[in-house]
Structures are given as structure tokens and as C-alpha cells.
Amino acid sequence: MNFVLDNLGRAHTNALKQAWINLINAISKETSLKDNQIADSVYGDELFRAIGYDNPDVLLLRWLRSRKWNVNASVSQIIETLKWRHDWGVQELIANGERAISEEEIATGKTYFMGHDREGRPVCCIHPKEHIKGQFPHEYSEKLTVFCVETYRKLLQPPMESVTVIFDMAGSEAKNMDLHQIKFLITLLDNYYPDSLGHILILNFPWILGKTWALIKSWLSSTVQKKVRFIHSEEELIELIDPSVLPERLYGTQPNFQYIPSSAEDEAIFNVFRADTKGKAIAEAAHRDAVRHYLSVTLQWANGNESNSILSERKKARKQLKHTFEQLSPYISTRTHYHRVGVIKEPIFQIAYDRLVRGKEEPSVTFF
Missing domain, CATH: 3.40.525.10 (CRAL-TRIO lipid binding domain)
Incomplete structure (x- = not known):
């Protein structure tokens, strides 16, 4: 079951399909790469870093809704967003988290x-x-x-x-x-x-x-x-x-906001993952393979193949995409105030850290 697609009418589903086709073509044109190579491109990387843990359809639907289901306008703005994310340095900001921001400004509340x-x-x-x-x-x-x-x-x-x-x-x-x-x-x-x-x-x-x-x-x-x-x-x-x-x-009953800065444990986890270049390369390769597979299946679906096998494979591809992004997350992001107060729960940081420090098995990844 896909709660995103299940709540779309036929016209909007077709718009989503066309948006995927046009977006893949647009990235291919921007990067001079074939459809099956865009996972290795700057914009392909930016797209799926932006998607993160989300269902990829959700990201496209945001633009489609905001641009009143105009596929060309939506895809054009997605491309502009990928360029902006790359030029502005969103990935670097996420990788360093609060270290890249004035903690004095955060603490103002x-x-x-x-x-x-x-x-x-x-x-x-x-x-x-x-x-x-x-x-x-x-x-x-x-x-x-x-x-x-x-x-x-x-x-x-x-x-x-x-x-x-x-x-x-x-x-x-x-x-x-x-x-x-x-x-x-x-x-x-x-x-x-x-x-x-x-x-x-x-x-x-x-x-x-x-x-x-x-x-x-x-x-x-x-x-x-x-x-x-x-x-x-x-x-x-x-x-x-x-x-x-x-x-x-x-007018609430919770204590007023008070910023909790990075702990010694947070810094230890951060430094271990930044030093583990081999682990990062493995996780990045697994995520790129998951992206490549997801795009391949999505193109088949977008071009009219709605067989049960394709729908099932697309669902599995989406889960694998999320799984590989989770394994990659400690290398490309960091714990924040909201992790420290228990609002954001990403156990992968502690699990993968313990695995690295104790010399246990490499992160579990699946290649297609």
C-alpha cells in the first residue's frame, strides 16, 4: 500500500508520472549523462539527499501542488532547487549541523x-x-x-x-x-x-x-x-x-526553550564517522545503487507499466532507498539539540558508532 498514490486521482497520478519522466530527462540534459547514470551526478545526488528518509513521490508532489499541477513549471523549479542546494552548500550545513551555526544565535531562542x-x-x-x-x-x-x-x-x-x-x-x-x-x-x-x-x-x-x-x-x-x-x-x-x-x-506548561549544546559523546561520534572514510564510501555506493534501482523501476512505472510486479518492486526499491540512506546518515549529518532532548530519534548514530568503536561488522548494505 502506498498512502501517497492511494490518495491521488488518475489525473494527478499521471502528472506525477510525467514529472518523474521530465525530471530524469532534465537532470540527464543538465549533466550530459544517460538516464541510468544520473545517480552518479551532482544533481542526482542533491535530489536524493533532499529526499532523505522521505517517499520520493512526496517531494515531487510538493512542487506539483504548489505549481498547481503544472508539470513543466514544477520540474523547472526542482532543477533550480538542486542548483541552489549545491551552490548554497546545504549538504555541508547538514553535515556539520550546529557546528556551522552561531550557537550564541541558537541560544537566543x-x-x-x-x-x-x-x-x-x-x-x-x-x-x-x-x-x-x-x-x-x-x-x-x-x-x-x-x-x-x-x-x-x-x-x-x-x-x-x-x-x-x-x-x-x-x-x-x-x-x-x-x-x-x-x-x-x-x-x-x-x-x-x-x-x-x-x-x-x-x-x-x-x-x-x-x-x-x-x-x-x-x-x-x-x-x-x-x-x-x-x-x-x-x-x-x-x-x-x-x-x-x-x-x-x-500559554503552555512546558519549560521555555533552552538550547543544549553538543556533548562530549556527540563530538566523539561526529569525529569517528568523519574519520571513517572507508565506511562512508561503502554507504555512499550502496545508496547510489539504491537510487539507480529506484529510478529504473520508477521510469518503467511512469511509462505505463502498472503491473503488480512493478508496483511491488517499486515499493521494495523505496524501502531499500530509505534503508541505505539511514546507513549513510551518520556520515553526512550529525546529532542536534533535538536528538539530545529526545525529540528526533535516529538510533543509527549510536548503533553504527558502537559497531565501529567495538570493531563489529561493517554496516549492512545491499547492492543491486
């Missing part, structure tokens, strides 16, 4: 995740009061923003695909309104992480900033504008999010 709303969306809390324009260089704040967006994807539990964002405007003044950073966030979500927002809740809005809001609103797409809701009371917020998962400063 200007943005963090805490709990889920009543529909199961992760909740991102943003407190503009804690952001003072010019306190940190723009590139620092941009890295923190991208890191947060990448982090929320690990907080999602299928079939949920979106996040709820709370903007708590209490105490905010003109010095906190960083239009450069706001524009960066909007561009990020619209162009490179589409269809990610479920609700945008604005609390304690000081109407003296009404002109600033009018400008920001003009930057939002009509789709995003419809997701914005001004919250005027504690009762309104509680309708959407149980107070037991919210911090005290947002």
Missing part, C-alpha cells in the same frame, strides 16, 4: 521546535523580539533558517507533510523587523521548500507594525496568505495546539 499541533504538525515557534537586526551577520541567520527548515523534515510523521509556525510578536519593535531575513525565509519556503506550511499563527501582534505587515503580506503568495491567522486570545491558540506541548511563554 528566536526560533525552535516544540510539540505538535492537534492535527499532528510539528510546531515551530518564532519570537522576533529575540532577533535584533544586525546583531549577527545575515549569513549566520540564513544558515540558522535553512538548518531549521531541514530539521523540521525529521520531525514529520507520515502522512503529515507540513508544519505549523507560531510568530509570537510580544515585545517586538521596529529594531526586530529584519526585512532581509523575512524575505529570505519567504523565498526559501516558496522556491525551495514548497507546500511546507500548514498554519501560520500570529500572536500578540502590535498594530503599530501594521505597515510592515502590509509589506510582508505583499510578498506572500495567495496560497500562503490563506494560511495566516491572527490569534487574539489564549483560548484561540489552545483550540489548535494543546498547552501541554507549548512553552510557558506561549
Whole structure:
């Protein structure tokens, strides 16, 4: 059973199929490689690093929905996203995690995740009061923003695909309104992480900033504008999010956010995996083979083969893709604050670390 495809009508399924065909062709054209070679390309690598643990169809459907099922527009923007990820250095940011960001800025508590709303969306809390324009260089704040967006994807539990964002405007003044950073966030979500927002809740809005809001609103797409809701009371917020998962400063019962920095154990795990170049090469090769096989089966499906054997093989290929990415993860990402507080659970870090340190068997991988 594929909950993604099972909930699509025939027209949308056909659009997804065509998107896969067009995307593979586009990457092939960009890289001058054959279809069966794009797994080894920069853009093929960026695509499946972006997919990560997810069902690959989900990623394409995000763009299809955001571009109103226009296949050409969707594929064009995916290619632009792959170029952006490569040029901007998203993989490097993920590989180093909080080491690549100002921990002083993280500790301000200007943005963090805490709990889920009543529909199961992760909740991102943003407190503009804690952001003072010019306190940190723009590139620092941009890295923190991208890191947060990448982090929320690990907080999602299928079939949920979106996040709820709370903007708590209490105490905010003109010095906190960083239009450069706001524009960066909007561009990020619209162009490179589409269809990610479920609700945008604005609390304690000081109407003296009404002109600033009018400008920001003009930057939002009509789709995003419809997701914005001004919250005027504690009762309104509680309708959407149980107070037991919210911090005290947002009418909740949880302690307010406090950043927990990397521990000695985290650093030991990080250093062991960065030194294990052989293990990384093995894991990368296994993941590339899984990508190659998944693309081969997906092309057969997209070109009209909907036999039970192909559907079954595609399901197995998807599972193998996820498995090999899990084995690769400790080499290309790192534990974070959310791992340390038990919100993100990736046992592979500890399992693979113990295996390496104790000299047990190599990571389990499957080649096609």
C-alpha cells in the first residue's frame, strides 16, 4: 500500500508520472549523462539527499501542488532547487549541523521546535523580539533558517507533510523587523521548500507594525496568505495546539526553550564517522545503487507499466532507498539539540558508532 498514490486521482497520478519522466530527462540534459547514470551526478545526488528518509513521490508532489499541477513549471523549479542546494552548500550545513551555526544565535531562542499541533504538525515557534537586526551577520541567520527548515523534515510523521509556525510578536519593535531575513525565509519556503506550511499563527501582534505587515503580506503568495491567522486570545491558540506541548511563554506548561549544546559523546561520534572514510564510501555506493534501482523501476512505472510486479518492486526499491540512506546518515549529518532532548530519534548514530568503536561488522548494505 502506498498512502501517497492511494490518495491521488488518475489525473494527478499521471502528472506525477510525467514529472518523474521530465525530471530524469532534465537532470540527464543538465549533466550530459544517460538516464541510468544520473545517480552518479551532482544533481542526482542533491535530489536524493533532499529526499532523505522521505517517499520520493512526496517531494515531487510538493512542487506539483504548489505549481498547481503544472508539470513543466514544477520540474523547472526542482532543477533550480538542486542548483541552489549545491551552490548554497546545504549538504555541508547538514553535515556539520550546529557546528556551522552561531550557537550564541541558537541560544537566543528566536526560533525552535516544540510539540505538535492537534492535527499532528510539528510546531515551530518564532519570537522576533529575540532577533535584533544586525546583531549577527545575515549569513549566520540564513544558515540558522535553512538548518531549521531541514530539521523540521525529521520531525514529520507520515502522512503529515507540513508544519505549523507560531510568530509570537510580544515585545517586538521596529529594531526586530529584519526585512532581509523575512524575505529570505519567504523565498526559501516558496522556491525551495514548497507546500511546507500548514498554519501560520500570529500572536500578540502590535498594530503599530501594521505597515510592515502590509509589506510582508505583499510578498506572500495567495496560497500562503490563506494560511495566516491572527490569534487574539489564549483560548484561540489552545483550540489548535494543546498547552501541554507549548512553552510557558506561549500559554503552555512546558519549560521555555533552552538550547543544549553538543556533548562530549556527540563530538566523539561526529569525529569517528568523519574519520571513517572507508565506511562512508561503502554507504555512499550502496545508496547510489539504491537510487539507480529506484529510478529504473520508477521510469518503467511512469511509462505505463502498472503491473503488480512493478508496483511491488517499486515499493521494495523505496524501502531499500530509505534503508541505505539511514546507513549513510551518520556520515553526512550529525546529532542536534533535538536528538539530545529526545525529540528526533535516529538510533543509527549510536548503533553504527558502537559497531565501529567495538570493531563489529561493517554496516549492512545491499547492492543491486
